[in-house]
Amino acid sequence: MAREREGEIKMRLIPDNFRNVYFRRLFLSYSVVVIVISCLSGAFIYDKARRVGSDEMRRESRDRLNELKTYIESAYMDRFKSAFIKDMLSSPDSAGSMRHIFYDQYDPNIYQIFRVVNHLKAMVAANPGTESVSLYFANMKFIVDPYTFFKITDTYPDYELLGSIESDPSLLNRWLVRTKSYGAGVTDSLLTYVYTFPNQHDLYMLIDLPVGGMRELLDSQLRSPEEKLIMFDPTHTFVIGSSNVSERELADNADRFGQRSGGGMNTSGASISFVQDAGQPDGWIYASARPPSSVSSPVGALQRQILLVLAGVLIAGLTASYYLTVYTYRPLRYMLHKLKHVQTGMMPVQLRNEFHVIEDIVTGVLHKVNQMKGQLDEKKLLALLHGRLDAGEMPEQLPPDSRFTVVNVRTNEGMAKELLAAFRQLPSSVPYAVVEKHAGEFSLLFYSAEPDGGAGRIRAELERFRIADRERADRFVAGIGSMAETTEDIPKSHEHAAWALRYSFVMERNPIIEYEAVKDRDELPSIHYEPFENALRxxxxxxxxxxxxxxxxxxxxxxxxxxxxxxxxxxxxxxxxxxxxxxxxxxxxxxxxxxxxxxxxxxxxxxxxxxxxxxxxxxxxxxxxxxxRVQHDLIRQIKHYIDTHLHETISLDTLSEMAGLSTPYLSKQFKDILHVSFIDYLTNARMERARELLHTSDLSVTAISAQVGYSNLQYFSSRFKAKFGVTPSQYRSASNRKHVLSADAGE
Known part of the structure; x- marks a missing residue:
């Protein structure tokens, strides 16, 4: 009784559930998913079985055609080769006799020649369909066929063919298509196989087979009445098939198999396969055509079983969809009931569509998640610029196969957001990401798949912004870093961009500075600050x-x-x-x-x-x-006198007499006012004058020494080296070298 009541409850539950439109939609959604997955899986498995069957048919056809190729080009020809070698060339005496008969003299051995002729005639008779078997002795230009023997001349109809055989080894051991004339304008197509014998390189066997004979040969290899066999010559101009292949079919298939090698295809309901020796692209092509019904394969039965299994899976899936709908719809109603009490402001007035309510809630959550994701990406970009981001944490917006260039932009304090908003309004040909650092600076991370990372276009974008918005653009400077091949090199590009931006300190007339333009600056200025200090003091x-x-x-x-x-x-x-x-x-x-x-x-x-x-x-x-101070003018005059009389012998005693002061007092006043002793000032003045003359004049070192008051050249050199660290000659050489380099750079 309990089980019967439980069954009645379940029966009543099903109609009640299906009365709810949202339950029906949920069930329909699950059912559609089950049906789509079942159909796709069935189509895939069914197609896989069909492909396996097709591959099996092609494999069987290729094996079949390889057997045909082996028979036509090897097994069939071995009959003639083996027979002739066994009867005529099996012993050295026989081979030597053959050479003696045809290369030395044949009149006394005419019976041996007739023996060869009769043997060839017997081979033709033993292989119906064969038109002729001939022997050609190249050194003697002598030919033997089943009817006669003779020496050929250039009037012989096959003279050109025999000459080609001797000159072109690729024509040997293969079927050749040629036209043979029988006189009175009668011609016919023949298939000729040219064979050479071991250790008899000047002896050729020519086996002629008429088109009908080759057709009979193909007919003998048919395995069923429905099968059709076709042969194509290497140029696809000659086609021959078995007797059940019409001329129209031969013509239609001639173009179809041009330039193909191995494999097969289905057309007009027939399974057509072909094969060609991959090692001989100019070899014959063999093709077979069979209706699919003639190929015995268990694929058809397997496909029917697959359909039955898929039908069962579909029914089971629909049943599972119903129970899944029941067990997922109940929590949904419970969740909406809880949301109604927790988020009354978010719930719509009319609860006719529970899914719309969930959609609104999920949309709000996604919006919040996107905001947080944007903030996280910006933090990741900032960490990436400073090299503090692991490879697995790269922002999703950066394509992994791009090249990157960092541009640092600095503006007036508090204007970064305003300038960035104006920049974003302009369309950009190079995509970029933005990293706001502080109120006066931000970074742009450009990325492009171009080999140069779009370097030229990046500078053009910045210049275009300066032209479009001069009011804001005049208040910013930008440093363009080097190109980063990978994301691991982005911190280096950011470092270079910051370095280029620093050069705005000395390049104020150029608001856009590239790292490549400043990275090679390495000149050090030569400035002496003693005159400045003396002038100040x-x-x-x-x-x-x-x-x-x-x-x-x-x-x-x-x-x-x-x-x-x-x-x-x-x-x-x-x-x-x-x-x-x-x-x-x-x-x-x-x-x-x-x-x-x-x-x-x-x-x-x-x-x-x-x-x-x-x-x-x-x-x-x-x-x-x-x-x-009274002494200031006097000391200044003395200083001027020293500066203008450096070439003379100047002593403190002489200056004391000129000034009317005692030597100790003048020395003290000189040091108190100029903050340097008389001797040091005189020495420094003479050294500075000597350095100037070395740099600007062509006077010799001896003459310059005299000009600054040194009669002893060695003493002058030692004082100069003590002051500047180099001798006068070394200083002049270095100065001349720097002057030449500066002139070259200016050119």
Missing amino acids: SGDCDAVLQFIDEFEAVLRREHIALEAVELALLQPMMILSKVMVDMNAREKIFPFTLLFRDFRQSTCRETVVRIREQSVQVARHIQHYLQS
Whole structure:
């Protein structure tokens, strides 16, 4: 009773479920999936069985045709070869007799010749369908056939064929198609097989077979009345088939098998296979045509069994779909019931379609997931640029088979988002990903499958943006890194882009800088800062301005490395600080704010302007301070006298007499005002003058030594080397070399 009641409940459950439209849709969805999978699987298995059957038929046909080929080209010919070798060439005496008869003299041995003729005639009689078997002795130009023997001349009808056999070894041991004339305009096509004998290279056997004879030979190899056999010559101009092949079928198949080798195909309901020796592409092609019904194969029965099995699987799948629908629909209703109480604001007013409710919830979740995925991808890109991302964590938007180029863009603080939004509005021919670093800088990761990574087009895109939006474009600079062949090289490209962007400090007129254009900069400027320090300490504003102008001109040279420029800018900053600190140690001249002013600006030009302003300000302070002292003018005059009389013998005693001061007092005042001793100043002035003459004049080292007040050349050289680290001659050689290199670079 309990089982009967359970059965009644289940019977009532089925109609109730199917009354619900969503249950029916869910069941229909599962059923469609089952039907599609069953049909696709059945089609695949059925097609696989059909292919196996077709392959089996082609394999059987190829084996069949290989047997036919072996018979036509080997087994059938062996009858003639074996018979002649056995009867006529089986012993050395027989072979020698043959050569003696035809190559030496044959009149006394005429009976031997008739013996050969009778043997050939017997071979023709023993093989019906054979027209003739002939022997050709090439050295004697002598031919023997079943009827006669004679010496050939150029009027012999087959003279050209025999000449081709001797000159072209490829014509041997194969069937040749030729036309034979019987006189009175009567011709016929013959198939001739040319055979050579072992150790008898000048002896040829020619076996002639008429077209009808070859057709009878093919008929003898037929295995069933439905089978058709066809032969094609290498040029596909001669076709012959078995007796059950019509002339129209021969003509239709002549073009079909041109240029094919091995295999088969089905056309017009017949299974057609062909075979050709792969080692002899110019060999004969053998083909067979059989109706599929004539090929015995268990594939048909297997296919019927497959259909029955698939029908059973389909019924079982539909049954499983129903029970799966029942067990999945109940949790669905329960989930919607819970969602109704938890997310009342998200639930629609009318619950007629549960799937729409789920779709809305899933869409919201997917939107949130996409937002999080975008944030994660951006973090991954930032980690990738800095080389902190593993190979298995690459962002999905980067194609693995592309080349990559990083571009770093810097703009005014707080304008990165505005500039990036304007850039995104322009269509780009090179795809890219964006990495926002901070409010004033972002990176663009371009990727392309082109060999150069689209380098030319990337620069064109940036230039196009500058032209299209000049208001924003004038406030940004970009550094283009090197091309990265793989994602592992992207951090290196980012490093190069950052390095190129740094060069905007010295290349302010070029807002788009490529790493390739600056990577080879390696020149180091040669700048002497002692004149600048001396000019500052003496308060000489003109000398300070002259040094700053020359200093700026040196830094603007093209091939100077960025590090060298930055290091060179530090030197005058340090000298300014040193001079101010020294002066303040004696008397508080400079204000506290001036000592700690930041000289570094956004560009090299602006930094030099700041250094110039600061230097002039310091020089004027010192000048004003020194002018308040009586000795300043005197020391300045003495300094001028020293600078203009370096070629003379200058001593502190001489200068003391000129100034009317004692030697110790003048020495002290000189050092107090110029912060350098008299001897050191004189030596430095002479060395600087000598360096200038070595660089700008053609005077000899001896003459320059005299010009700066040194009568002893050896002493002058030792002082010069102590100052500059090289001898005067070495300095001039190095200076000339650098001048030549600079001239070549300018050309």
